[in-house]
Amino acid sequence: MNFLEMRPAVEALLPGAAAETHETQRECVVTVEPTRWVETVQRLRDDPALRFDHLSSLTAVDEIAQGRFAIVAHLWSYPFRHALTVKTRVPRDAARLDTLTGLYRSADWMEREVYDLFGVAFAGHPDLRRLMMPEDYPKHPLRKDFTDDGFVPKPG
């Protein structure tokens, strides 16, 4: 299924969710409410026509101007060899989201990474510790307003 066929299929499966297609990236993006995050991904995974059995990436974008984080998951289907991008948005000051570890084991470290670098807490995660920064590090360095002792911003 290519990205153009993906859009009606996803919209039929997820009533009320906003799907869009990007010609240049050749991808289909579906945006959902954070409350329906896990349910959405589960339906996409279990649908016999889509079968997204692989979470290839989970990351976040700091949309500081809008005061929110976009959480972005890239799904891939091994049997059908097609991809889908699932997005949700959580407020920066209450950055919480349910975990996908119940659906994909690979979500474990990806969510730890997002927690480490953005400070998004994943509710229900089995082992939510920092992945890369030192254990006692107090900050989240990929936030746009990050600064620290000895941090040298690039001039210009």
Added chain:
Amino acid sequence: MGMNGSPAPGELQELERLSRIPGYWTLERAIEYVFKWARKNSLWPLQYGTACCALEMMAAAAGRYDLARFGSEVFRPSPRQADLLIVAGTITNKMGDVLQRLYEQMPKPCWVMAMGNCTLTGGPFLYDSYTVVKGVDSFLPVDVYVPGCPPRPETLIHGLMEIQRKIDHEPMFALRVHQRTQELPNRERPVAGGGA
């Protein structure tokens, strides 16, 4: 033992007592000559490399450049058997704690060479980096700085020869004082398992 390099209690009196022995200074110079000759010609580097500089270090140790010509081919995997720390590669804040621990485990006297731009200033990771140490001399007493990204093996060999020159020129018995002046305050270390 103070951090400012002041002599330990009784050390000055000890030196005064020794200097009254006839021929003491001649003997000390002779001992110094032999010790320095041995030290500078058998520097055992710690087998420690974190980035592309480590590849140049390996190249320097391999046949074409042959670090063995300078008596420095025995790369030791344990800091307790090494007396030269070549910091070859980018040091992150997390690795910095490990590196300092390695340095503290090396028997003194030992020497430190900062190899490559990352270890001198942070190098290409100076700007916008939240992980890289901006110069390992913030927590290690660096003897020789070897710039380059990465330095060619010739440069590393030059750095090694500079360390040999330094060993030759440092008064050995004053080295006890010298080492003490280089004690630096401990880096703050993260406590393993601490909450984030």
